[in-house]
Amino acid sequence: MPFRTTHRTARHLPRGASSGPRPAPGAAGGDPRTAGSPGAPDAPGGSGPKAAPRTPNTPPAGRRRGEGAWGWLFVSPMVLILGLFLVLPILMALWVSLLDWDGQSNPFTGQAKFVGLDNYRTLLTEDGLDRTLFATSLRNNVYYVALTVPLQTGLALVLALIVNQRLLRARGALRTTFFFPSVTSSIAVSTVFLFLFQGSGAVNTLLSWIGVKGPNWFADSRGVLSTLLGGLGIVDPDHPPGVLADHSFMGLSWYEWLSGPSVAMCTIILLAVWTTSGTFMLIFLAALQDIPRELEEAAAIEGVNRRQMLRHITLPALRPVLFLVLTLGTIATWQVFDQVYVMGQGAPGNTTLTPAFLSYSTAFDDADFGQGAAIAFILLVLILLITALQRWALRERGPRPGRNR
Amino acid sequence: MAPRTATAALVTCAALLAATGCSSSFGGDKETQQDTGAKQHLKVLIATSGDAETKAVKEAAAAYEKRSGNKVTVEAAKDMNQQLAQSFAGHRPPDVFYVNSDQFANYAKGGSLYPYGDKVKDADDFAEPLRTAFTYDGKLVCLPKDTSTLALAINTDLWKKAGLTEKDYPTSWDELRKVAGKLTGDGVTGLVTSDEYQRLGVFMKQAGGWITDAKQTKMTADSAKNAEGLGFVRSLLRSGSLKYAKQVDTSWGGEALGKGKAAMTIEGNWLTGGMKLDYPDVPYKVVPLPAGPAGKATLAFSNCWGVAAESAHRSAAVDLVKYLSSGERQLKFAEGFGVMPSRTSALAEYAKQEPDAKAWVDANAYAQGPVTVAGFDKVLSQFNTELQSLRTTDPKKILADLQRNGEQTMAKGD
Numbered sequence: 001m002p003f004r005t006t007h008r009t010a011r012h013l014p015r016g017a018s019s020g021p022r023p024a025p026g027a028a029g030g031d032p033r034t035a036g037s038p039g040a041p042d043a044p045g046g047s048g049p050k051a052a053p054r055t056p057n058t059p060p061a062g063r064r065r066g067e068g069a070w071g072w073l074f075v076s077p078m079v080l081i082l083g084l085f086l087v088l089p090i091l092m093a094l095w096v097s098l099l100d101w102d103g104q105s106n107p108f109t110g111q112a113k114f115v116g117l118d119n120y121r122t123l124l125t126e127d128g129l130d131r132t133l134f135a136t137s138l139r140n141n142v143y144y145v146a147l148t149v150p151l152q153t154g155l156a157l158v159l160a161l162i163v164n165q166r167l168l169r170a171r172g173a174l175r176t177t178f179f180f181p182s183v184t185s186s187i188a189v190s191t192v193f194l195f196l197f198q199g200s201g202a203v204n205t206l207l208s209w210i211g212v213k214g215p216n217w218f219a220d221s222r223g224v225l226s227t228l229l230g231g232l233g234i235v236d237p238d239h240p241p242g243v244l245a246d247h248s249f250m251g252l253s254w255y256e257w258l259s260g261p262s263v264a265m266c267t268i269i270l271l272a273v274w275t276t277s278g279t280f281m282l283i284f285l286a287a288l289q290d291i292p293r294e295l296e297e298a299a300a301i302e303g304v305n306r307r308q309m310l311r312h313i314t315l316p317a318l319r320p321v322l323f324l325v326l327t328l329g330t331i332a333t334w335q336v337f338d339q340v341y342v343m344g345q346g347a348p349g350n351t352t353l354t355p356a357f358l359s360y361s362t363a364f365d366d367a368d369f370g371q372g373a374a375i376a377f378i379l380l381v382l383i384l385l386i387t388a389l390q391r392w393a394l395r396e397r398g399p400r401p402g403r404n405r
Numbered sequence: 406m407a408p409r410t411a412t413a414a415l416v417t418c419a420a421l422l423a424a425t426g427c428s429s430s431f432g433g434d435k436e437t438q439q440d441t442g443a444k445q446h447l448k449v450l451i452a453t454s455g456d457a458e459t460k461a462v463k464e465a466a467a468a469y470e471k472r473s474g475n476k477v478t479v480e481a482a483k484d485m486n487q488q489l490a491q492s493f494a495g496h497r498p499p500d501v502f503y504v505n506s507d508q509f510a511n512y513a514k515g516g517s518l519y520p521y522g523d524k525v526k527d528a529d530d531f532a533e534p535l536r537t538a539f540t541y542d543g544k545l546v547c548l549p550k551d552t553s554t555l556a557l558a559i560n561t562d563l564w565k566k567a568g569l570t571e572k573d574y575p576t577s578w579d580e581l582r583k584v585a586g587k588l589t590g591d592g593v594t595g596l597v598t599s600d601e602y603q604r605l606g607v608f609m610k611q612a613g614g615w616i617t618d619a620k621q622t623k624m625t626a627d628s629a630k631n632a633e634g635l636g637f638v639r640s641l642l643r644s645g646s647l648k649y650a651k652q653v654d655t656s657w658g659g660e661a662l663g664k665g666k667a668a669m670t671i672e673g674n675w676l677t678g679g680m681k682l683d684y685p686d687v688p689y690k691v692v693p694l695p696a697g698p699a700g701k702a703t704l705a706f707s708n709c710w711g712v713a714a715e716s717a718h719r720s721a722a723v724d725l726v727k728y729l730s731s732g733e734r735q736l737k738f739a740e741g742f743g744v745m746p747s748r749t750s751a752l753a754e755y756a757k758q759e760p761d762a763k764a765w766v767d768a769n770a771y772a773q774g775p776v777t778v779a780g781f782d783k784v785l786s787q788f789n790t791e792l793q794s795l796r797t798t799d800p801k802k803i804l805a806d807l808q809r810n811g812e813q814t815m816a817k818g819d
Binding site for chain 2: 106133216219349362365
């Protein structure tokens with residue numbers, strides 16, 4: 001079944017047609033195999049269509065200045081709102097992260113002791129409980145991100161491809177169904193999951209029908225990787241191999257870093273994938289419907305099959321959206337808080353502790369607001385770095401002249 | 406274009422800073438002016454355990470209003486720690502509020518609590534371990550609101566089914582081990598309790614150890630006595646006659662007892678209310694905890710009535726607290742929502758009214774109060790986290806971690 005039914009005529013063209021004069025489908029132009037520009041005007045890392053060179057004769061400077069003043073006047077309400085409710089609080093939090101502040105005085109009058117980078121030092125370099133907890137939360141979140149982001153993106157893409165098919169019956173109903181988990185409140189879903197995944201809950205009952213004895217999901221702090229390897233007899237979880245147990249990084253042994261997400265964390269990952277893939281499916285769906293039909297027709301004329309179509313037409317055209325989805329997914333997963341707050345608060349065995357939750361509990365339960373703010377800023381830097389990395393990895397590549405920067 | 410952008414940004418930032426700098430959201434830092442009027446308005450913030458408690462406190466406040474002519478507003482907090490922290494930072498704290506023992510030292514250290522212990526003449530009437538817990542820098546800061554202790558609750562049906570009689574109620578660790586083993590099997594676990602030091606700590610205390618010294622200035626976690634106590638717990642865990650509440654799909658010992666999954670549990674006097682509400686037909690009996698190598702021991706818990714240092718009505722607030730913590734009021738609270746009076750005199754009266762609670766009342770004589778050291782919340786929650794895996798971990802390692810974390814936090818606090 002062709003992707004789009006309008007390919008009828010194109011399919012009958014001989015293979016050699018591609019080397020002849022092209023039908024030149026609209027602005028798409030070029031070889032479909034390297035198509036990127038039509039569907040990707042805002043490609044990450046790219047500077048957009050190169051068709052906007054700076055006009056050499058700029059208007060007189062005076063007029064520009066007047067325009068600038070009016071411009072600032074018009075944007076000032078938004079600048080003020082953003083500044084007052086976003087920039088200023090961030091700067092205040094940055095200041096608090098340099099203090100030893102217990103939350104019971106005014107942090108802007110010198111009552112709280114200024115400690116410089118001590119809060120960051122405690123978290124990153126000094127051996128102690130604070131660093132161990134922070135390292136544990138980072139480890140948990142790395143596994144959470146590494147599993148959740150690819151799974152939710154992949155699932156969303158597959159769902160979008162399915163519901164984008166013209167010949168599919170009940171597309172509307174399916175779209176609604178897939179999108180539904182995203183509409184539900186995450187607290188409500190978390191609570192339902194708590195019941196489903198109890199030791200004697202519905203999931204374990206289902207598993208018992210096929211003869212599998214499910215774990216006590218939310219009380220199981222074993223890492224899945226070490227448990228799996230232990231089950232295969234490669235490592236003994238109770239006595240980890242010397243190299244891994246003897247070396248440590250940031251107060252956690254290599255073995256603890258590598259033991260994988262706990263069973264409890266996997267349940268939260270499952271929940272996250274299930275609830276978010278609907279939203280991302282919607283984004284993918286919008287992008288899929290935005291791919292110019294001419295592009296696909298041209299590809300069909302080339303005689304590509306469905307796999308090639310997906311690999312060389314659809315995915316490249318989806319790249320900016322893929323970047324968007326991956327970025328949104330990464331940021332959201334690094335900041336995971338509500339599911340953790342409802343489902344475990346770090347339990348069992350600190351394996352569901354995340355930096356966002358640790359920041360909260362350090363500030364409000366231990367009255368150490370300085371360190372709580374410091375955790376938040378380390379998290380911010382981390383997210384910025386990872387986003388930059390993604391931008392770089394998904395940048396537009398190709399030897400096209402004028403494009404390589 | 407670039408310099409202009411920078412200028413604009415600078416001007417904006419300066420304007421914003423000026424705007425917040427001039428605002429009064431962060432008030433001055435002077436000593437709060439005291440209100441000396443006859444009719445004062447007191448605000449009370451409580452972290453309630455439920456409607457019964459809210460109602461009892463509101464009734465008490467209404468009675469005080471009539472007596473004193475002051476006006477009292479009682480509000481129940483949704484997230485006590487957060488609400489209090491915000492009100493302290495904003496210099497608008499409630500006049501009187503509950504202080505959780507976990508948070509007590511943090512607030513006392515930050516200077517948010519008005520130490521009024523010396524204004525209460527009969528402070529000695531309050532249980533000693535609790536007074537110690539709510540003392541900071543040598544001063545009794547606030548009065549314990551009530552008290553709760555731990556005892557052993559036994560499901561008498563399961564007890565009889567296992568062929569045990571009243572004579573078999575365990576009084577020593579050996580006897581506990583024996584009966585727990587006998588009661589285990591057929592979907593029942595001998596002893597079920599929560600995986601936290603607030604329960605398992607009784608065994609440390611019974612072995613003669615504890616987390617800190619009596620004055621809470623030194624860590625004493627890393628001791629052979631503590632290791633012996635946790636070692637006993639570990640041996641029960643390994644034999645399967647002791648399980649954590651989560652392992653049997655319950656959230657606390659009382660639920661396990663009520664559902665018949667546990668024959669025994671270690672819980673406090675709040676168990677009475679829980680059982681009455683959820684499992685009224687389950688017969689149970691409360692006996693004292695068995696004695697360990699160092700004799701009888703249990704743990705006591707409490708909140709205290711904090712008065713804000715920044716309150717403008719401190720003397721009226723202390724007056725209100727004196728009224729709320731009077732023997733007569735404490736007995737009413739006991740009746741209202743099942744806590745025990747923290748006054749020794751009122752406790753005797755309570756024992757007469759509630760003969761079933763004898764084990765809990767008597768436990769006050771040998772109870773250990775809660776740990777109240779600034780910044781210890783994370784130290785103790787890390788301890789609890791490690792206790793979750795006590796079955797597979799050496800108690801000595803867990804205690805060494807606790808010792809190290811505690812010492813670091815204490816050093817940081819100085």
